[in-house]
């Protein structure tokens with residue numbers, strides 16, 4: 006990564022969409038790991054993303070981050086900060102993986118933003134993705150043409166919406 010000049014503007018555009026919504030609801034480590042498993046199993050992700058694991062933050066001060074595998078036999082990792090175990094942060098970090106696969110040269114640049122809109126479509130649904138696209142446009146943050154497959158429009162509710170309903174209606178067993 007040579008520069009990351011859009012980082013603060015991207016965070017601001019995301020906050021306008023996600024802050025104080027269900028997408029920012031704290032899920033806890035086990036919840037967000039379950040949601041990540043649902044994302045990994047998704048057809049669009051399997052075609053356009055990469056296998057990854059969610060690893061716990063080591064320290065209170067750790068930031069969320071994502072990195073591709075570094076060695077053969079290694080697996081990509083998403084690390085979520087202790088207070089960022091939520092769908093919006095998972096989408097952000099997962100978008101870093103998609104952008105990295107496609108050679109993004111700037112951490113929060115136009116390839117990342119384009120990837121994030123598609124990951125949000127799949128994970129959070131089309132209306133959240135539309136709001137994010139409008140928020141980027143309002144902040145004059147452009148998006149690169151996608152170098153991957155467009156998500157299916159059948160994901161109106163998103164993985165998170167379906168996962169949440171299943172989680173709320175599941176009968177806990179001990």
Ligand SMILES: [Zn+2]
Nearest residue numbers: 097101112113
């Ligand atoms: Zn980021």
